[in-house]
Amino acid sequence: MKRRYLEQKLKVRTLRAIDAIATHGSLLGAAKALNVAQPTLTRSLQELEETFGFRIFDRHARGVRLTPAGEVVWNSTRRILAEIRRLDGDLDRFLSGTAGSVAIGTLPVAAEGAVPRIMADARSRHPDLQIRLVQGRTEELLPLLAAGDIELVVGRLYGPDAPDGFRRETHYQEPISFVARADHPIFRLEAVTVADLARYKLVLPTLSQRLGREIEHILAEIGLSGQARLRSGSTGLTRDLVHHSDSLAILPSTLMSEDFERGTMRIVPFPVPSGQRDAGVIYRGEVPLSPAAEIVLAIIRETIGRIAGPGGAATRGTERFGTAAGEL
The missing domain is CATH 1.10.10.10 (Winged helix-like DNA-binding domain superfamily/Winged helix DNA-binding domain)
Structure with a gap:
């Protein structure tokens, strides 16, 4: 040739x-x-x-x-240009003595749950580290990761349709739970049944979200597919509806970790058949991470380990749903 x-x-x-x-x-x-x-x-x-x-x-x-x-x-071409931009950033970091910059992708649930804690820890430890967040769905973020436009993706680890060369580290779970305000009448019951859940209006993610469709299947499985419901694409609106009414929300409980920590919301003690929902971080295995990305990856591992482990904010709803870190 x-x-x-x-x-x-x-x-x-x-x-x-x-x-x-x-x-x-x-x-x-x-x-x-x-x-x-x-x-x-x-x-x-x-x-x-x-x-x-x-x-x-x-x-x-x-x-x-x-x-x-x-x-x-x-x-x-995109990978080469991304490496040139990274070289530029590495030179700035070397010449200025700063921590540099990194672009990170985040899935919607992680953006509301784990990522704010990660960002807070990063700012506290490395105030000169510049982090650019790109929020999107898995199918939007993985091409950016492959092209080198972002170096890490944080969130739910959906299995690839075909081998893609990415490394996936599992650091916690994103189980789906029913949640309610802390003084909700449902917590006075000795045991919560499907009939008890059916007494209350449900707040659900929109069907346009992958999560919304997944939750629809779960509700059908437990016999609540015809339950009265409201749909919300906003975590803030969902939080307000739950706090100020008897409505129950069904969602990944990591979204409400700060509410659990403040004691304003609790997980309803009802077993939801959501199965194993691994979450963590994805990065390119064949390409060395930039120094800034290495810093952020270390912070991700430590921060998630803290909030998902025993006694962490993510465990205070009523049950522990975090797992020890491990690699897929």
């Missing part, structure tokens, strides 16, 4: 052009973003495709789209 000598021919501005065209889906949008003339960018793309020996983009009426081979090029 003919060698392309890419290490000699490719330049950073060429990689930036590929990334911009793929991101904007048009030469005009990419040219504006790069502040270059469109004819100049068009010539650069033509030269680039001659170097590779295949088309990177297919042209269509509304712009361009990546070819299958172009997808391979773009994925590598």
Whole structure:
């Protein structure tokens, strides 16, 4: 196979052009973003495709789209650009003596539960450490992790559909529980039954959320699929509804760890068949973490171990739901 000598021919501005065209889906949008003339960018793309020996983009009426081979090029381009940005950050850290910067992805439940504690510990120990949080769903965050746009993902560890080369560390569980305000009448019962739960309106996540659909299956399994309910996509609204009414919420109890710690909310002692719901951190196994990411990973391990272990805030609802750290 003919060698392309890419290490000699490719330049950073060429990689930036590929990334911009793929991101904007048009030469005009990419040219504006790069502040270059469109004819100049068009010539650069033509030269680039001659170097590779295949088309990177297919042209269509509304712009361009990546070819299958172009997808391979773009994925590598994003990783290379991410490494260059990381080098820039590492140099800043070295020259300034600061802890540097890192981008972290967080799933919605973790963003409301574990991540605020992690951020507080990070600020306390490393006030000069800059952390950029990117919240999203698993299917949105893992491509960013693969491209090097983020270095860590914190939250629920959904199993991959196919091997992806990521390392997954399990640090705690995100079991689903019924929760109520601390002085709710349901806590006066000796044993809570399905009939007892059915007396109260339920507050549920929206069905557009993966979690909402999972909870629907659980309610059907225990016989509460026809129960009166409210739907909320906001943890704050769910918290207010539970605090100021007799409504019960069913959700990952880690979301309410601070309420458990303050004693304003408790887990209803009813066994919910949510199964094993591992949560923790995901990162690329084949690429060394930046010094800033190593710092944050160490803080994640320690902070989650503290709040999920015996006596931690996450255990005070009525039952322990954290587990010891381990690697999948």
